[in-house]
Amino acid sequence: MAPTDGARALIYCRISRDREGAGLGIQRQLEDCTALAESLGLTVVGIHEDNDLSAYSGKPRPGYRQLLDDLRAGRADIVLAWHTDRLHRSPAELEQYIDVCEPRRIDTRTVKAGHLDLSTATGRMIARQLGVQARYEVERMVERQRRARDQMAQKGKHFGGRRPFGWEADGVTTNEFERSLIAEAADAVLAGASLRSIAAGWNARDITTSTGAEWTGPELGSMLRRARNAGIRVHRGQEVGPGEWDPAIPEPKWRSLVAILDDPSRRVTPGNERKYLGSNLYLCGMCGATVRASTAGTGPGKKHWPAYRCRTGRHITRRRDLLDDWVQLAILERLSRPDALDLLAEREDPVDVRAAQAELREARATLDELAKGLGRGELDMRSWTVASAAARARLESAEKTMSHAVKVNPVVGLVGAEDPEAAWKGLDLSRKRAVIAYLMTVTVLPARKGRIPGGGYWDPDAVRIDWK
Known part of the structure; x- marks a missing residue:
């Protein structure tokens, strides 16, 4: 159809990558399209935008979908765009657009590519030729980018993008403070600390990600798994050699760290996160299964108290607070012995x-x-x-x-501490559990019934601690 004064027009604007982050590219397109509408005497009835979304990637474009919905509903007679490649760079999308516009005799006017009359065979041919040309240009751009990245990978160079934590924006210059944090976190994980506890500690110290956000356990895990921490360049998912930046931690330590982080037994969900010192750690003396956190009491209407129970049956039940206190007292007593330094001795043959x-x-x-x-x-x-x-x-x-090259002894920091009790209390739960797993095997045996000589009900002989 030929445009007439007052014809209804929809404007569509899109930019693939908003480097400025302010939508300025969208704004420039909108200004040009508005000027075109005024010169043609059109009435703009709607504006649809997709900022920072590519027409080539295949990702959903909400603004474009709404545009098609409005056209199907008969809300406009003309579409205005800065160029046809702002509308689509995929032949499949173009054909869908033609199917919507042709039967409704909807015109397409662009600032840079002129008029497309999709109601005629010639107009549709021109639109398809422009679409093929746009697709060709995008594919050539992608090939150039891939070749450039291949060359950069061969030279161990940084690709750009989000600033990597531990380095400055150029990806090469070291941020000494953040790099020390990477090494600190690696040692903590190797010593048994959980990602959540480390992330919580960093947030409490106002340490943020490279984008200024708070840390979460998964975010911290992703950062620690990066091969760049060991000075290794990764391209297309494969290690391709050393990078041009200095590593934050040695490669053996990084590989040991990744092996621990990828261990399926470390995976934590809201249902299996460890909340108690001995759950899944202490053993039942009757069947050898681990214990779980539970409650116990003397009957209906009576007071219930936190307890540990055998995971597989009702073999043993023990008050949680008393058992945990007994285990912790045993650890502190062991740390106070003259031979406490022996706890730091290597237990396995070192890796070459x-x-x-x-x-x-x-x-x-x-x-x-x-x-x-x-x-x-x-x-x-x-x-x-x-x-x-x-x-x-x-x-x-x-x-x-x-x-398997690097394993940090979890009792480092406790042995030789001026105040072992204060050092123990300063550890988070995951570190305390790691210390227990490293130092001892706690086996809970059936307790004697009734009061124990001395007046209490706690039976110390019903807990066996075997030092490793």
Whole structure:
């Protein structure tokens, strides 16, 4: 249809990436489209916007969907856009747009690409040609970006994006304070601390993420898992070599840290988060199962009290506060002995870190050479597959060895402390549980019935502590 004075127009504006974060690109498009509407004598009845959303990515565009809904409902006669590629860069989306506009004889007017009359075969051909050209330009841009990233990865350079915690905005210059926090958190996790407790501690100290947000356990875990913390560059999900920045923690410690964080037994949900010192840690002396937190009492209407119960049956029930106090007193007594330093002794054979690192370098070099050989045509795909499988197996074996290289003794900080009791009270629950698991096996046995000599009901002989 030919535009006439007073014809109803809808304006659509979109920008793929709002680098300024203020919607200024949208505003410029809107100003140009409004000027076009005035020059054509149109009445603007609605404005739809999609800020920071690509037409190529396939992600939902709420503004564009509302535009189509308004057109289907007959609320406009003309669509105004800055360019056709603001409307769509996907042939499938273009065909959908044509299906909506053609039967309703809806015009499309753009500031830069002129008039598209989708009611004619010529107009639809021009629209499709513009769509193909837009798609081609996007795909070329994506290819250039991928090649540039491949080259940057080969040189170990930073890709840009969100500032990585521990480094400045250039991704290379070290932020010494944040880097010390990464090392602190790594040691805490290796010593048994939970991510939630570390995150809570950082928030209490007003330590924020690189975007200024508060820390959560999952956010902290994602940050600690980054290979960049060990100075390793990752590209397309694969480790490709050393980065150009200094590491925050040594590679052996990082691999040990990731192995602990990825341990399925550490996964915490609202239903299985540890809230008590001995739950799933102390053992039932009758069946060997762990205990769970529960309550106990003497009958209906009587007072109930917190307790530990055997997980598999009613073998043992023990007051939670008395049992926890007994275990903690045993730990403090052990820390006060003259031989407390023996608790810091290594319990396992140390890992040969240098040999594992050399194996990693050799396996990566082999994979690089095989890839070059395949690219030059010196290897066929079958030969490359067989040879690379062996190199990858060496790489995985070395990475597994490195993951066991560093284990922080959870009693460090308690042994030799000026006030062991104060040091113990200063630990969060996850650290206390780690200390118990490291130092002792607590077995809860059936208690004697009735009062124990001395007047109480607590039976110390019904708790067996075996030091490891």
